[in-house]
Amino acid sequence: MVIECKHVWEHISGYLDGTLEPEVLRMVQEHLEHCEICSAILDSTRNILILTADERVFELPLGYSERLHNRLDEELRGAEGGD
Amino acid sequence: MIAAILAGESQRFHDLIRPYERSVYVMALSFVHDESDAEDIAQEAFLKAFRNLASFRGEAKFGTWLISITLNEARSRLRRKKLIKMEPLEAPDDDGSHVSPALLRDWKEIPSEALERSEMRSLLQKAVEGLPPIYREIFVLRDIEELSIAEAADVLQITVASVKVRLHRARVALQKTLAPQLKQMDSKRRWFPWS
Numbered sequence: 001m002v003i004e005c006k007h008v009w010e011h012i013s014g015y016l017d018g019t020l021e022p023e024v025l026r027m028v029q030e031h032l033e034h035c036e037i038c039s040a041i042l043d044s045t046r047n048i049l050i051l052t053a054d055e056r057v058f059e060l061p062l063g064y065s066e067r068l069h070n071r072l073d074e075e076l077r078g079a080e081g082g083d
Numbered sequence: 084m085i086a087a088i089l090a091g092e093s094q095r096f097h098d099l100i101r102p103y104e105r106s107v108y109v110m111a112l113s114f115v116h117d118e119s120d121a122e123d124i125a126q127e128a129f130l131k132a133f134r135n136l137a138s139f140r141g142e143a144k145f146g147t148w149l150i151s152i153t154l155n156e157a158r159s160r161l162r163r164k165k166l167i168k169m170e171p172l173e174a175p176d177d178d179g180s181h182v183s184p185a186l187l188r189d190w191k192e193i194p195s196e197a198l199e200r201s202e203m204r205s206l207l208q209k210a211v212e213g214l215p216p217i218y219r220e221i222f223v224l225r226d227i228e229e230l231s232i233a234e235a236a237d238v239l240q241i242t243v244a245s246v247k248v249r250l251h252r253a254r255v256a257l258q259k260t261l262a263p264q265l266k267q268m269d270s271k272r273r274w275f276p277w278s
C-alpha cells in the first residue's frame with residue numbers, strides 16, 4: 001500500500017522512537033525510499049533532537065553547584081541540630 | 084543511601100543529588116527562561132526533596148521523583164508570577180489540530196561541533212523555550228532529560244497515549260521552527276567561512 005507524505009508525517013515521532021507497528025514501519029520505509037522530502041524532514045528532525053539534547057545548549061551558571069551545596073548545607077546542619 | 088540519610092546521616096544527601104543537579108536546573112530553566120529564577124527553583128526543589136525524603140516510597144526512580152518536585156515548583160512559581168497568562172492556551176490532545184513539518188528537499192547534517200557557537204546554542208534554546216507549555220514539558224522530560232515514555236507519563240500525570248501525541252507535536256513544531264533557520268545559518272557559513 002502506498003501512503004502519502006502527510007501520512008508519513010504523522011509517524012515522525014514514532015519512527016524516531018522505534019515504536020511503530022511493523023506494518024506501519026514498512027509503509028513508512030517504502031515511502032522514504034523514493035521521497036526526498038520526507039527523508040529530509042526525518043533527517044532534520046533527528047538532527048535537531050540530537051542538537052537540542054546536547055549538554056552545551058542549556059549550560060549551568062557558573063558557581064551553581066557550589067551555591068546549591070552551600071544552601072543545602074545550611075538546611076542539613078539545621079536538621080542534624082535536632083531541630 | 085536514602086535510608087542512611089533518614090537515619091541521620093544527612094550529609095550524604097549531597098552525594099545523593101549530585102547526579103541530578105543538571106537535570107533539575109534544565110527543567111526549571113525551560114520554564115522560567117531566566118537563569119537566576121531557574122537556580123532558585125532548583126535550590127527550592129532540592130530542599131523540598133530533602134524535607135520530604137521520608138515520603139519517597141521508592142516506587143518511582145529517585146530522579147523521576149525529583150523531577151516531579153521540580154515541575155511542581157516551577158509551575159507554582161509561574162502561577163505566582165502570573166507569567167502563565169502570557170502562555171498560549173493549552174490545546175486538548177484530541178482537538179484534531181495538526182502540526183506540519185517544514186518542507187525541505189534535502190538536509191545536510193549539522194554536526195555537534197556547531198554548538199561551539201553561542202549563536203547556535205541560543206537559537207536552539209529559544210526554540211525549546213518558545214514551545215507551548217504542554218509541549219515543552221514533555222519535550223524536556225523525554226528528549227532532554229531522557230525519561231522513558233512511561234516515566235514522563237507518570238511525572239505529568241497523563242496517559243502514555245497523550246505523551247506520544249504531545250511529544251510528536253513538540254518534535255514536529257521544533258523541526259518546523261528550527262530546520263529553516265538552521266539551514267540558512269549553515270548555508271551562510273559555507274558561503275562566508277570568514278564571518
Ligand SMILES: [Zn+2]
Nearest residue numbers: 005035037038
Ligand atoms: Zn513523502
